[in-house]
Amino acid sequence: xxDTSSSLPQQRQHSTIRAGIAKRHARERRFRxxxxxxxxxxxxxxxxxxxxxxxxxVPAFWQANVELEIFFDPEIIKVPERPQPQPGQSPAELxxxxxxxERQVTMVNWNRVxxxxxxxxxxxxxxDTKQALSIIETNGRYELRDMFVNDPGLLGQTVTVNLxxxxxxxxxxxxxxxxxxxxxxxxxxxxxxxLADRLLEEGTIRFAFAWHLFTNVDSRSAPASAGLAGAxxxxxxxMLVVIVLAVPLGVGSAIYLEEFxxxxxxxxxxxxxxxxxxAVPSIVFGLLGAAVFINFxxxxxxxxxxxxxxxxxxxxxxxxxxxxxxxxxVPPSLRQAALGLGASKTQTVFHHVLPVTYPGVLTATIIGVxxxxxxxxxxxxIGMNAFVxxxxxxxxxxxxxxxxxIFLWQGNENRxxxxxxxSAAIIVLLALMLALNAIAIYLRTRLERRx
Amino acid sequence: MNSMLVTLVLLLLLGFAYQTGWSRSSxxxxxxxxxxxxxxxxxxxxxxxAIVPALLILGLWALFGTAxxxxxxxxxxxxxVLASAFGTGAIGLYLARNRISxxxxxxxxVERIIRYLLIGCSVVAILTTLGxxxxxxxxxxxxxxxxxxxxxFFGTVWNPRFSSVGTGSGDFGLLPLLWxxxxxxxxxxxxxxxxxxxxxxxxxxxxxxxxRNIIKPMIEVLAGIPTIVYGxxxxxxxxxxxxxxxxxxxxxxxxxxxLTAGIVMGVMIIPFISSLSDDVIRQVPRALRDGSLxxxxxxxxxxxxxxxxxxxxxxxxxxxxxxxxxxxETMIVVLAAGNSPYLRLNPGEPVSTVTVTIVNQLTGxxxxxxxxxxxxxxxxxxxxxxxxxxxxxxxxxVRRYRxxxx
Numbered sequence: 001x002x003d004t005s006s007s008l009p010q011q012r013q014h015s016t017i018r019a020g021i022a023k024r025h026a027r028e029r030r031f032r033x034x035x036x037x038x039x040x041x042x043x044x045x046x047x048x049x050x051x052x053x054x055x056x057x058v059p060a061f062w063q064a065n066v067e068l069e070i071f072f073d074p075e076i077i078k079v080p081e082r083p084q085p086q087p088g089q090s091p092a093e094l095x096x097x098x099x100x101x102e103r104q105v106t107m108v109n110w111n112r113v114x115x116x117x118x119x120x121x122x123x124x125x126x127x128d129t130k131q132a133l134s135i136i137e138t139n140g141r142y143e144l145r146d147m148f149v150n151d152p153g154l155l156g157q158t159v160t161v162n163l164x165x166x167x168x169x170x171x172x173x174x175x176x177x178x179x180x181x182x183x184x185x186x187x188x189x190x191x192x193x194x195l196a197d198r199l200l201e202e203g204t205i206r207f208a209f210a211w212h213l214f215t216n217v218d219s220r221s222a223p224a225s226a227g228l229a230g231a232x233x234x235x236x237x238x239m240l241v242v243i244v245l246a247v248p249l250g251v252g253s254a255i256y257l258e259e260f261x262x263x264x265x266x267x268x269x270x271x272x273x274x275x276x277x278x279a280v281p282s283i284v285f286g287l288l289g290a291a292v293f294i295n296f297x298x299x300x301x302x303x304x305x306x307x308x309x310x311x312x313x314x315x316x317x318x319x320x321x322x323x324x325x326x327x328x329x330v331p332p333s334l335r336q337a338a339l340g341l342g343a344s345k346t347q348t349v350f351h352h353v354l355p356v357t358y359p360g361v362l363t364a365t366i367i368g369v370x371x372x373x374x375x376x377x378x379x380x381x382i383g384m385n386a387f388v389x390x391x392x393x394x395x396x397x398x399x400x401x402x403x404x405x406i407f408l409w410q411g412n413e414n415r416x417x418x419x420x421x422x423s424a425a426i427i428v429l430l431a432l433m434l435a436l437n438a439i440a441i442y443l444r445t446r447l448e449r450r451x
Numbered sequence: 452m453n454s455m456l457v458t459l460v461l462l463l464l465l466g467f468a469y470q471t472g473w474s475r476s477s478x479x480x481x482x483x484x485x486x487x488x489x490x491x492x493x494x495x496x497x498x499x500x501a502i503v504p505a506l507l508i509l510g511l512w513a514l515f516g517t518a519x520x521x522x523x524x525x526x527x528x529x530x531x532v533l534a535s536a537f538g539t540g541a542i543g544l545y546l547a548r549n550r551i552s553x554x555x556x557x558x559x560x561v562e563r564i565i566r567y568l569l570i571g572c573s574v575v576a577i578l579t580t581l582g583x584x585x586x587x588x589x590x591x592x593x594x595x596x597x598x599x600x601x602x603x604f605f606g607t608v609w610n611p612r613f614s615s616v617g618t619g620s621g622d623f624g625l626l627p628l629l630w631x632x633x634x635x636x637x638x639x640x641x642x643x644x645x646x647x648x649x650x651x652x653x654x655x656x657x658x659x660x661x662x663r664n665i666i667k668p669m670i671e672v673l674a675g676i677p678t679i680v681y682g683x684x685x686x687x688x689x690x691x692x693x694x695x696x697x698x699x700x701x702x703x704x705x706x707x708x709x710l711t712a713g714i715v716m717g718v719m720i721i722p723f724i725s726s727l728s729d730d731v732i733r734q735v736p737r738a739l740r741d742g743s744l745x746x747x748x749x750x751x752x753x754x755x756x757x758x759x760x761x762x763x764x765x766x767x768x769x770x771x772x773x774x775x776x777x778x779x780e781t782m783i784v785v786l787a788a789g790n791s792p793y794l795r796l797n798p799g800e801p802v803s804t805v806t807v808t809i810v811n812q813l814t815g816x817x818x819x820x821x822x823x824x825x826x827x828x829x830x831x832x833x834x835x836x837x838x839x840x841x842x843x844x845x846x847x848x849v850r851r852y853r854x855x856x857x
Contacts, residue, residue: 032653035649039649042650043669046669046670251572252571253576256572260566260569276843279842280583283806284835287809292582346566374679377781385814403677406679406683430676
């Protein structure tokens with residue numbers, strides 16, 4: 001009796017429990033799905049970011065080149081023979097004469113030479129001079145001049161020369177600009193576009209790997225020939241300054257705090273201070289650089305040495321914190337053994353403890369340097385966003401840096417062309433950072449294995 | 452050229468001093484038997500005594516000499532300074548050399564000097580903070596002689612004009628900039644917190660170690676990307692995409708807006724929140740988790756009711772650090788926030804932030820006398836104070852939390 005009377009509520013109880021469990025399991029599954037969705041969202045962000053940069057940037061490594069038969073026409077190039085050393089002439093005088101001659105060569109209307117070559121490449125195209133020249137980058141005439149200066153014997157000869165197509169022509173040929181836009185919105189005139197298309201079809205215009213991206217400096221007048229060489233050297237100098245200053249200072253500081261410092265208010269203060277510095281916004285370091293290095297010590301504006309100093313101060317906390325954790329990971333038995341054998345505290349640290357931490361210090365250094373390499377904001381405040389069209393010879397000369405060059409290029413008015421250029425520069429920067437990290441991982445595994 | 456020559460002479464002095472100390476002590480060792488310190492310590496000590504005074508004099512001269520020296524006597528003074536520097540170096544060398552004896556504790560002295568050097572390295576960090584505070588305060592005070600602090604901190608109009616118009620003729624109200632900063636940081640946290648936290652939860656609680664080892668570094672790649680790249684990404688991809696999306700739903704979203712900058716900044720912060728929360732969640736004692744599971748809770752119930760509440764202080768600390776990073780972030784907002792310093796509620800409109808304005812006011816023009824450029828330091832001081840408070844609060848919370856479970 002009691003069985004039948006209790007079974008019904010019990011069954012009901014069971015079914016509510018079962019329903020509850022089903023609901024709880026559904027909630028479990030949903031929670032898990034949220035987790036997976038979050039990870040997917042993060043990974044999608046990574047994928048879109050890299051996909052976009054590669055999609056936009058990779059084509060910029062190939063640029064349109066125009067292969068022209070240049071005739072060094074004596075009719076146009078009317079310059080006397082290159083001055084030769086005369087007996088009894090001082091070297092200074094000869095140099096003066098040669099400079100005068102070079103100036104004359106520069107004054108030659110090289111555009112006419114180029115135009116004649118274009119006419120010859122496409123004899124039946126009706127086009128005026130200005131439009132024809134608009135498909136060649138403006139530095140073409142300097143290239144011809146340099147060729148002639150190096151070898152005046154070219155006069156009257158015909159040579160095949162590869163000239164860069166202009167940024168606008170490159171855009172048009174790559175389809176970076178909408179081909180259906182009306183004439184008013186196109187950067188090239190209709191005949192010039194037709195000419196570019198035809199030259200591409202005939203093989204006169206070809207796409208070649210843009211080595212000049214790595215060997216040229218920035219250029220405003222000839223955007224197609226702009227390169228990263230100056231920015232690269234600037235960044236290199238800054239990284240050298242960072243390595244030379246930040247590593248000894250950071251490691252020294254970490255050793256003191258971890259191995260020697262007594263536990264007192266002062267060392268506590270230093271510790272809080274370092275943790276804080278690590279989280280201070282980078283732009284504040286830029287303000288410090290502007291106020292102290294530029295305004296107080298009057299160091300040169302836009303110089304890599306100042307940038308390096310600012311970045312050193314910025315990366316110092318990173319290196320100190322990482323080195324300290326590497327030192328903390330060294331087993332105390334090592335110290336005790338060395339001290340027990342009669343080594344002094346300093347000898348223990350420098351001969352026995354520190355060598356064990358080399359992999360950690362190395363990794364910390366490279367992470368710090370990579371972080372410094374990509375930093376832009378503080379450099380803007382110390383004037384490194386100035387336009388510099390030269391490779392800096394020393395860290396005291398004006399220069400720009402890779403991330404700043406990216407910033408400058410993305411702001412260029414020729415949007416269509418420089419969007420790709422900027423992406424290409426970003427690829428170079430990311431590749432450098434990737435290489436740094438790869439080196440760090442490789443060295444760390446090697447050093448750790450040797451132990 | 453000149454400095455190269457000086458460096459060369461200094462190096463020669465260094466080498467000669469070391470050699471003197473080394474050879475004298477080793478000769479002494481042959482006569483007297485064992486010395487207290489090895490010859491290298493004697494050599495190092497003599498070298499230090501020779502080089503430090505010379506360096507000190509040269510350094511002081513480099514710092515202050517150029518300001519005081521009369522141009523007419525420049526060559527003469529530099530000759531005198533160089534001579535005195537190397538003279539003192541030589542005297543130091545001679546004195547240190549004469550101190551060498553069998554019982555002389557050169558090693559202890561060298562070690563003491565090394566320790567001072569190490570202390571000097573640690574002091575650099577303090578000097579940096581001091582430099583930041585002093586330079587920001589000094590220039591900000593100069594700014595406040597032009598504009599009253601009340602107008603700056605509570606002004607609602609930002610329109611600094613150009614310095615050529617005349618001094619003190621613009622409006623320097625902080626609030627529009629602060630509002631933009633807060634809005635962008637809020638959007639960034641709204642994006643990054645759910646994604647980052649759920650990622651950390653999934654990777655610590657559900658994922659197999661193998662999956663975790665693959666996915667974690669992939670997400671952390673986001674942390675290593677320079678911010679200028681994010682800025683470009685926001686400007687070129689995210690902004691137009693958001694504007695297009697908004698147009699589809701009839702919303703007016705501008706390509707450069709608080710929303711664009713905020714979302715991209717959120718993506719940047721994801722790895723920051725996920726790795727910090729990861730650490731924090733892993734520190735929750737296993738016993739708590741096992742107890743909850745043993746009582747029949749499902750895994751998600753354990754996470755929501757036990758692990759996350761236990762890890763909450765740490766997560767709050769992580770969020771505070773992330774907010775401080777979002778506030779100080781510059782390049783994303785410079786490129787993608789639109790630079791329009793007005794008080795607006797709509798996140799689809801362009802805004803401006805404290806960092807953007809610092810860059811705008813200080814690039815190109817480094818004339819440090821007009822309020823137009825000095826305001827950058829007042830803004831920097833505000834930024835520094837804000838991030839300092841956030842960082843200290845975060846460190847405090849995280850430290851308390853760690854102590855709780857250790």
